[in-house]
Amino acid sequence: MRNSNHLIGLLNFLTFLLSIPILGGGIWLSSRANNTDCLKFLQWPLIIIGVAIMVVSLAGFAGACYRNTFLMWFYLFVMFFIIAALIGFIIFAYAVTDKGSGRPVTNRNYLDYYLQDYSGWLKKRVASDSYWGKISSCIRDSKVCSKMGRTVSGVPETADMFYSRKLNPVESGCCKPPTECGYTYVNETFWNPGGGLVGTNSDCTQWSNDQQQLCYQCNSCKAGVLASLKKSWRKVSVINIVVMVILVIFYVIAYAAFRNNRRIDNDEPYGEARMTKSQPSRIQL
Template identity: 75%
Template sequence: MRTTNHLIGLLNFITFLLSVPILGGGIWLSTRANNTDCMTFLQWPLIVIGVAIMIVSLAGFAGACYRNTLLMYLYLWVMFFIIVLLIGFVIFAYVVTDKGSGRIVPGRTYEDYYLPDYSGWLKDRVASDSYWRKISSCVRDSGACRKSGRVVGGFPEPAEMYYLRKLSPIESGCCKPPSECGFSYVNETTWNPVSSGLVVSNRDCLRWSNDQEQLCYNCNSCKAGVLASLRKSWRKVSVINIVVLVILVIAYVVAYAAFRNNKRMDNDEPYGETRMEKARPSWIKF
């Protein structure tokens, strides 16, 4: 019994330490939301779960070490709901970021991004006009396009070097026109149309502007770039969440055993003796 309580105390100390990466993941998403991804509401469930795990782990640690049955009882219920919430968050994160990826462009290292490649709730929210105005303003204010500029020998980076760059989804979708438009490269954020008789159906070719305050911020490719950036961020955080979830489930199972031991000790039941044996003692012992 003492060993079990010590084990649950150790596991809760570990889960307390593991709540730090969850909380850190939420803070990291918040930082990216302010600087790059621009989706400011998605990180809060993760931050709340991280703080809750911290508090509950401390309660479970105290309940196990001091053999406080009430704390252990509350710990089991609250931890159960936290595990359910974390499972729901992981499933939600994978579902809303399930589809969509960049398309390979011949002769380019970077990829192009297209809004029809994405689907579901997250796409509808990002693509909505009312919400996109806030996101595009955030992307513009983040300076991602301005920071993408490079100078070689006092001149803008030549096209041959630019085509070999691995651009971020935001840089590819918002800071340049889609490659199929056939625009000629001047610098990272200045592209001129070429009168070659090429006909394309992509409306983003008409939305592109060399005005540094416009660029492709109103393009569907920019919306797709934001979605691709979100997908990468959420997948990284989800890996951490799954590892922590497995450990939380193990801690919960051991905590339940510790809780039963505490109740047995409170009832003065020796280990392995049941209530029936106490109520009806037998002279014959096997």
């Protein structure tokens, strides 16, 4: 029984350590200032799950060390729902980031992003007026576009050099006009109309050389945010899948060890009574 308690305590300590990557993933998402700084509804589920696993693991660890049955039951009961919530979050993350990706552009090393390529709950949430005002404000305040400037030997980069760059989704969608609009490159965030606007893309009229405006109200900017979210969520989901599998294994082992403890506790009175009954009575002289 003592070995079982030691095993449960060790598993709970390891579970506590496993909660750190989950909590870290939520904090990492919240620190992505270029797109998720205002999307509190996206990273909070991960942070809550990570903190819950930490607290419950500490309860299970204390229960194993002090043989507190209530704390052990509490650990097993709550951890079951936490694992179920983590599985649900992983499924949800993959479901809402299932569609959408950047489109390659001729003679460009970066991709262009279109809002119509995305669909579902995440698109509606991000593109809604109530949320987009906050998101675009965060992108503007993060100065992600102003940080795009580069110089070579003290000389600003040329158009060809810019076209060969690999821009991240937010830089491509929010800091420059869509390629199909036909704007002429002046610098990274300043473009002049060149031969007239091409196509019927509404973003072509949304673009502004005002550094406080740029393409922050463009659909391409919203698509860039969605593409960046998809990339971030997929990275975090891979970590969550690994942690979830390990948690399930630890949970099964801890449950088996706890049942073993219960069985031994229930057998002890019967065993003691049997030993007492089997002892020969002393003969009084």
